[in-house]
Amino acid sequence: MGLRQLASWLAATAPSQLLQDHQWIVPTSQSLHIIGISLVFASATAVNLRLVGMAFRRRGLLQVIDALVPWMWRGLALLLVTGVLQTLTEPVRELVTPVYWAKMGMIAAVALLTRAYVGTVRRRAGTSGADAARPAAALPFAVASTLLWLAVIACGRFIAYTSMYFT
Amino acid sequence: MDLPAFWHQLHEWPLAAAMRGDTPGTEWLFPIVETLHVTALTLFFGSIALVDLRLLGLAQREAGVSDVARDTLPLTWAAWCVAALMGALMFVSKADSYAANTPFRLKFLCMVFAALNMLVFQFGAYRQVGRWEHGEPPAAARWAGALSLALWTAVVCFGRWTGFTT
Numbered sequence: 001m002g003l004r005q006l007a008s009w010l011a012a013t014a015p016s017q018l019l020q021d022h023q024w025i026v027p028t029s030q031s032l033h034i035i036g037i038s039l040v041f042a043s044a045t046a047v048n049l050r051l052v053g054m055a056f057r058r059r060g061l062l063q064v065i066d067a068l069v070p071w072m073w074r075g076l077a078l079l080l081v082t083g084v085l086q087t088l089t090e091p092v093r094e095l096v097t098p099v100y101w102a103k104m105g106m107i108a109a110v111a112l113l114t115r116a117y118v119g120t121v122r123r124r125a126g127t128s129g130a131d132a133a134r135p136a137a138a139l140p141f142a143v144a145s146t147l148l149w150l151a152v153i154a155c156g157r158f159i160a161y162t163s164m165y166f167t
Numbered sequence: 168m169d170l171p172a173f174w175h176q177l178h179e180w181p182l183a184a185a186m187r188g189d190t191p192g193t194e195w196l197f198p199i200v201e202t203l204h205v206t207a208l209t210l211f212f213g214s215i216a217l218v219d220l221r222l223l224g225l226a227q228r229e230a231g232v233s234d235v236a237r238d239t240l241p242l243t244w245a246a247w248c249v250a251a252l253m254g255a256l257m258f259v260s261k262a263d264s265y266a267a268n269t270p271f272r273l274k275f276l277c278m279v280f281a282a283l284n285m286l287v288f289q290f291g292a293y294r295q296v297g298r299w300e301h302g303e304p305p306a307a308a309r310w311a312g313a314l315s316l317a318l319w320t321a322v323v324c325f326g327r328w329t330g331f332t333t
Contacts, residue, residue, distance in 0.1 A: 027331060031324045034209065035216075038323075041206075042213020046239070055242065058234045067227040071217065150206060157202045 003095055004167075010091035019089040026089055033082040037156070039075030041149050043068040044114070048145055051121075051138035062125050069118055076111065094159060096166040103155035110148035117141045174263035186260035197260060204253035208326070211246035212319055214239050222312030224304050232300035232308070264333050271333070274325035281318040284311060 010016055019025050049055035050064040059067075087094045094100050121138075177183055185193040186200065220226035221235045258265050265271050292299075292307035299305050304312075 027327060031320075031327050034205070034323050034327065035212070035320065038209040038211075038213035038216060040213070041209045042217060042242075045210060045242070046214070046217075049242075056238045058238055059230055063229065067230065068217070071226060075213075153206050153209065154202050157198070157205055161198050 004092070007091040007095040010088065010095075016088050016091060019085070026086060029082045029085045029089075033079060033086065033156075036075045036078035036082060037153060040072050040079065041153065043072040043075065044145055044149055047072075048142035051135070051142045053135040061121065065118060065121065069114075072114070092167060093163045097159055097163040098166070099155050099158050099162050103152055103159070106148050106152050106155070110145060110152070113141070113148075114145060170266070171263065174266060177259050177262045180259060182256070183259045183262070186256055197257065200253050200256050204250055204257065207246045207250035207253060208323070211243055211250055212323060214243040214246065215319060216316060218243070219312040219316040222304055222308045223316075224309070232304070233296045261333065265329070268329055268333055270325040270328035274322050274329065277318045277321045277325065281315060281322070284314045284318065287311070 011020075046056055046068050047065055050057070050059075050061055056064050181190070184190050185196055188194040188197060217226060218236055218239050221228070221230070221232055227235050288307065288311035292305055292311070299308070
């Protein structure tokens with residue numbers, strides 16, 4: 001079954017039809033989606049800046065991580081719920097463009113990378129007991145994380161601009 | 168000031184034509200500027216939300232309010248400036264349309280109220296922040312945080328709505 005067929009099938013299901021009937025759902029979900037990415041990107045950026053020692057230096061690295069990483073995961077949960085809702089309401093528009101799939105891949109990548117790296121930082125701090133910050137070592141992760149989130153945001157916008165070429 | 172004449176003048180700018188994609192080769196300029204606007208605004212809104220949540224006592228409670236504010240706000244304002252600059256570029260593409268657009272106008276009205284809210288807090292309860300920043304936030308701080316969150320959320324929603332109606 002091709003992607004276009006899957007998307008059309010999804011669009012014909014009862015839940016999708018129900019969502020499609022209410023014009024206010026997509027704009028509302030998109031606004032909540034923006035709030036979600038705001039929490040994620042701001043938290044991730046703050047942690048990244050602290051990792052490389054460029055900002056948020058009034059607190060130790062672990063304190064910044066403990067304060068902000070939970071908000072990143074909460075934002076991601078909101079993004080997942082609203083994202084599924086938006087995809088279910090407009091399956092063809094979302095699923096036919098490769099930009100959508102590139103975005104999903106990058107989200108999975110940055111989420112796994114973040115989980116792994118934060119875990120490493122916490123473990124390292126636990127055994128040594130010293131301040132966990134090691135700016136030079138953290139730079140590759142901070143740069144990768146930032147670029148991935150920027151790419152995810154750009155892809156999000158460009159789904160709308162590119163789906164017309166694939167429908 | 169004759170606004171319609173001013174919008175017409177803006178409309179004739181080469182920059183405006185480029186933003187509209189009228190000039191050959193500029194079709195992707197608006198989408199790129201818009202994406203930068205969205206990126207900057209997410210950084211702005213996320214960071215101010217984290218400060219507001221601190222004022223409400225809902226996030227980063229182990230840190231003092233002034234530490235959170237001083238750490239976060241430079242990032243917040245830098246992001247706002249980029250968002251505003253990108254917004255200005257989008258505005259000139261169809262100045263008369265945007266100026267007449269209701270959600271767009273409401274967006275700016277909310278920003279004015281958000282600014283007033285910030286000034287009231289800054290010169291009010293925040294001046295004594297050293298006295299209350301580690302304990303339960305006073306009512307003034309909680310109101311400032313709640314209003315800020317509500318107003319900037321409205322700005323985000325009106326902004327999205329503008330995109331649907333222009």
